[in-house]
Amino acid sequence: MNGKRDSSVYIPTKERILNAALRLFSVKGFRGTTIKDIAREVEITEGAIYRHFRSKEEIIEHLVRRVTGEIRELVKRKVLPEGDVVSRAKALAEALLNYALDNPDSFRFLTVYHILKENGGAERLPGGLLIETFREAYRKGELGLHPEVAFGLVTGSVEKLFILWELGMVRTHRDILIEELKYAVEKALS
Amino acid sequence: MNGKRDSSVYIPTKERILNAALRLFSVKGFRGTTIKDIAREVEITEGAIYRHFRSKEEIIEHLVRRVTGEIRELVKRKVLPEGDVVSRAKALAEALLNYALDNPDSFRFLTVYHILKENGGAERLPGGLLIETFREAYRKGELGLHPEVAFGLVTGSVEKLFILWELGMVRTHRDILIEELKYAVEKALS
Amino acid sequence: MNGKRDSSVYIPTKERILNAALRLFSVKGFRGTTIKDIAREVEITEGAIYRHFRSKEEIIEHLVRRVTGEIRELVKRKVLPEGDVVSRAKALAEALLNYALDNPDSFRFLTVYHILKENGGAERLPGGLLIETFREAYRKGELGLHPEVAFGLVTGSVEKLFILWELGMVRTHRDILIEELKYAVEKALS
Amino acid sequence: MNGKRDSSVYIPTKERILNAALRLFSVKGFRGTTIKDIAREVEITEGAIYRHFRSKEEIIEHLVRRVTGEIRELVKRKVLPEGDVVSRAKALAEALLNYALDNPDSFRFLTVYHILKENGGAERLPGGLLIETFREAYRKGELGLHPEVAFGLVTGSVEKLFILWELGMVRTHRDILIEELKYAVEKALS
DNA sequence: TATGAATGAGCTTTCATTCAT
DNA sequence: TATGAATGAAAGCTCATTCAT
Numbered sequence: 001m002n003g004k005r006d007s008s009v010y011i012p013t014k015e016r017i018l019n020a021a022l023r024l025f026s027v028k029g030f031r032g033t034t035i036k037d038i039a040r041e042v043e044i045t046e047g048a049i050y051r052h053f054r055s056k057e058e059i060i061e062h063l064v065r066r067v068t069g070e071i072r073e074l075v076k077r078k079v080l081p082e083g084d085v086v087s088r089a090k091a092l093a094e095a096l097l098n099y100a101l102d103n104p105d106s107f108r109f110l111t112v113y114h115i116l117k118e119n120g121g122a123e124r125l126p127g128g129l130l131i132e133t134f135r136e137a138y139r140k141g142e143l144g145l146h147p148e149v150a151f152g153l154v155t156g157s158v159e160k161l162f163i164l165w166e167l168g169m170v171r172t173h174r175d176i177l178i179e180e181l182k183y184a185v186e187k188a189l190s
Numbered sequence: 191m192n193g194k195r196d197s198s199v200y201i202p203t204k205e206r207i208l209n210a211a212l213r214l215f216s217v218k219g220f221r222g223t224t225i226k227d228i229a230r231e232v233e234i235t236e237g238a239i240y241r242h243f244r245s246k247e248e249i250i251e252h253l254v255r256r257v258t259g260e261i262r263e264l265v266k267r268k269v270l271p272e273g274d275v276v277s278r279a280k281a282l283a284e285a286l287l288n289y290a291l292d293n294p295d296s297f298r299f300l301t302v303y304h305i306l307k308e309n310g311g312a313e314r315l316p317g318g319l320l321i322e323t324f325r326e327a328y329r330k331g332e333l334g335l336h337p338e339v340a341f342g343l344v345t346g347s348v349e350k351l352f353i354l355w356e357l358g359m360v361r362t363h364r365d366i367l368i369e370e371l372k373y374a375v376e377k378a379l380s
Numbered sequence: 381m382n383g384k385r386d387s388s389v390y391i392p393t394k395e396r397i398l399n400a401a402l403r404l405f406s407v408k409g410f411r412g413t414t415i416k417d418i419a420r421e422v423e424i425t426e427g428a429i430y431r432h433f434r435s436k437e438e439i440i441e442h443l444v445r446r447v448t449g450e451i452r453e454l455v456k457r458k459v460l461p462e463g464d465v466v467s468r469a470k471a472l473a474e475a476l477l478n479y480a481l482d483n484p485d486s487f488r489f490l491t492v493y494h495i496l497k498e499n500g501g502a503e504r505l506p507g508g509l510l511i512e513t514f515r516e517a518y519r520k521g522e523l524g525l526h527p528e529v530a531f532g533l534v535t536g537s538v539e540k541l542f543i544l545w546e547l548g549m550v551r552t553h554r555d556i557l558i559e560e561l562k563y564a565v566e567k568a569l570s
Numbered sequence: 571m572n573g574k575r576d577s578s579v580y581i582p583t584k585e586r587i588l589n590a591a592l593r594l595f596s597v598k599g600f601r602g603t604t605i606k607d608i609a610r611e612v613e614i615t616e617g618a619i620y621r622h623f624r625s626k627e628e629i630i631e632h633l634v635r636r637v638t639g640e641i642r643e644l645v646k647r648k649v650l651p652e653g654d655v656v657s658r659a660k661a662l663a664e665a666l667l668n669y670a671l672d673n674p675d676s677f678r679f680l681t682v683y684h685i686l687k688e689n690g691g692a693e694r695l696p697g698g699l700l701i702e703t704f705r706e707a708y709r710k711g712e713l714g715l716h717p718e719v720a721f722g723l724v725t726g727s728v729e730k731l732f733i734l735w736e737l738g739m740v741r742t743h744r745d746i747l748i749e750e751l752k753y754a755v756e757k758a759l760s
Numbered sequence: 761t762a763t764g765a766a767t768g769a770g771c772t773t774t775c776a777t778t779c780a781t
Numbered sequence: 782t783a784t785g786a787a788t789g790a791a792a793g794c795t796c797a798t799t800c801a802t
Contacts, residue, residue, distance in 0.1 A: 013782085027306075029222070031221030034776080036774095044783070045783070046775090046784090047779085050776095050778080052782095115353075116222065116302065117217050145370050145374060146361070149370045149374070151354070153347045153350075153351075156348070157342060157346045159346055160343075161346065163304075163305075164338055164341070170336070180335050181343075183334075183335075184339070184343055184379075187377045188375075189374075225793060234765090234767090235766070235768070236768095236793080236794080237767065237768070237769095241766075245794080246793070246794095393762095409601060411599060412686065424763090425763050426764085426796090427763060427764065428762050428763070430798070435798080436797065492686065494733075495685060495733075511739075524753075526741070528734055528739055529740065529747060529750045529754070531734070532740075533723075533730075533731075536726040536728070537722060537723045537726045537727055539726055539729075539730065540722040540726025540729065541726065544721070549701075551716070556716070557716075564715060564723055567758050568754040568757050569754075583787090604771065606771080615787070615789065616788095618787050620773065621785080621787075625773080626772070
């Protein structure tokens with residue numbers, strides 16, 4: 001009677017709230033999403049949300065921490081510290097795009113979060129982590145571009161390709177998309 | 191006597207409202223920016239805004255039309271229809287990045303507008319215009335990547351470099367940034 | 381260039397404002413009619429109205445005085461003090477209905493004014509004048525009904541017939557309508 | 571503990587809002603009555619009203635439906651289809667006046683609603699129902715007046731007598747008022 | 761006289777949050 | 782845990798009125 005959609009797996013309310021909020025925030029923005037919107041999606045009442053979170057702000061912080069954590073983890077796992085810059089950049093591009101395509105709401109959410117300063121909120125680009133890869137290679141003389149430019153090219157390409165994909169504008173197969181991305185990264189950074 | 195900010199040129203209120211709104215929307219989003227915010231910036235009262243625009247929505251529409259028009263115009267002027275894809279892509283990247291660096295508020299505004307669907311509003315990527323450049327080259331066999339991928343690489347790179355620049359994360363000279371961007375585009379598309 | 385509708389007779393702006401206001405107030409009520417509504421109708425700007433009237437309130441007062449004055453005058457002229465009650469009541473009914481049909485806006489205006497207490501405004505039924513006719517007859521024993529009832533029957537009938545006429549619900553000829561009204565009044569009061 | 575006004579019966583907030591709105595609208599008109607007015611009367615805040623109604627407009631629609639429904643019901647119950655026109659008209663007049671005197675706010679509300687077109691709103695005279703009574707009799711040759719005229723006389727008289735009564739201008743006993751009304755209707759229609 | 765931009769108060773409505781149940 | 786009525790602050794918008802031109 002409470003597990004939502006009966007026979008399916010049970011998902012705790014707190015989790016359901018976070019999932020709904022993630023999706024809504026990523027599409028309608030933070031101010032554009034109301035507590036009522038989230039409650040309606042989860043099929044509970046507004047008041048119930050405050051059993052699980054102290055405020056709307058807290059939900060956002062929770063989500064930011066979760067998504068940046070996931071990406072940090074992913075990069076740590078996929079972009080190994082050995083190897084040349086180019087292969088590491090390719091691995092980064094592949095991992096990021098895969099994450100975006102597999103977790104579109106999360107990726108969108110982060111994009112929205114980084115672009116908007118609705119609150120005057122602090123900025124915490126997970127770039128901090130990623131960009132080091134390029135800085136190091138630059139110092140070693142392995143990179144023909146400034147590290148920030150290289151970083152921008154790779155991550156910017158991934159983000160835009162994801163958006164175009166979501167809009168249905170990219171008509172290639174997913175695997176081909178990733179191959180082309182890696183190919184272009186390889187050539188651009190060589 | 192009325193020109194705001196001492197002896198400088200007179201700017202009509204309607205224009206001042208648009209400028210303030212552009213900047214605020216581009217930073218705090220549409221819902222995050224209130225009419226009061228705009229009024230405060232322009233140093234008039236909220237009611238006065240409604241002498242120039244029927245609604246907040248109308249201000250947004252006005253700005254979208256203006257900014258997309260400017261970019262459309264720019265692309266038409268700078269990206270000449272002759273020449274190979276690569277040089278045209280380079281010209282596109284250069285023109286876009288220059289526009290972004292010269293009109294940061296406008297460029298940010300458009301980014302925010304395209305990402306957020308606070309309203310469920312219509313989508314009008316100015317991509318329509320730009321992407322044709324790549325589609326045509328692809329048909330002629332001049333392009334090694336799918337046109338949408340090429341388009342995503344170029345515009346995504348520009349957008350992300352602009353954001354990094356704005357955050358003060360890019361430490362190169364502006365000219366060098368543009369040169370590196372063009373160089374990377376050239377290699378990626380060849 | 382100023383006389384409104386070119387070649388036609390010149391009507392001073394103040395008069396045009398009053399006419400427009402009369403019509404609008406009578407249809408949309410006092411709060412429902414804005415100064416802008418009136419200005420638009422007269423084809424001047426809002427500010428111009430304040431050259432002729434100190435406030436919206438003053439326009440209303442002006443119109444109340446005008447319309448009650450007209451009706452007072454009319455009754456004085458048409459309902460002669462000689463004759464029996466019945467013929468005087470018939471004359472009253474006829475005069476009132478004729479006035480209403482000839483000056484629908486004025487008559488509607490007064491109805492609205494008497495029904496609404498939007499302002500907490502004072503009531504000044506022009507009934508004061510008319511009802512005396514019946515009070516006197518009642519004292520003389522010429523009237524089978526209480527004077528207020530007789531007054532209500534006659535004026536209420538006129539008002540409702542006017543409204544039905546305006547709504548297009550009365551399909552008889554105007555003269556017949558008046559004849560039937562007088563006939564009914566005669567019988568009711570005898 | 572919450573029932574408002576000490577120990578008396580509990581009335582749900584939605585009902586209290588409707589009652590307050592009915593009274594205020596009937597006196598000050600639709601535009602002249604603010605949500606704050608209603609809230610103050612009910613002793614809740616403005617926001618609370620929107621938990622029960624989506625808009626001011628919805629409150630008005632609710633009330634129109636309620637009052638017209640009541641009168642429709644009343645006429646159905648009191649004005650039996652058998653009998654001659656005159657007795658039916660008398661029954662109608664009596665039922666209407668009784669309703670008005672018993673539910674002055676409702677009756678006033680309907681009057682205001684029918685006279686004002688603040689919204690450009692639809693017209694739904696409950697007359698549709700009542701007037702058929704007269705149309706039928708007219709076809710059968712039982713009625714000396716056009717049916718719309720007869721309808722206007724009866725309902726107009728009721729409405730005006732009600733207003734005079736409310737203003738304290740009718741000094742007779744209520745029963746006598748009704749008797750005189752019926753007597754006049756009888757004679758007018760015979 | 762007339763214009764039209766501007767003001768300021770007030771209106772309808774929204775929304776994060778609280779609280780009694 | 783959950784509900785849902787209520788609060789209170791703020792948002793978008795309207796409008797009578799003023800004022801410089």
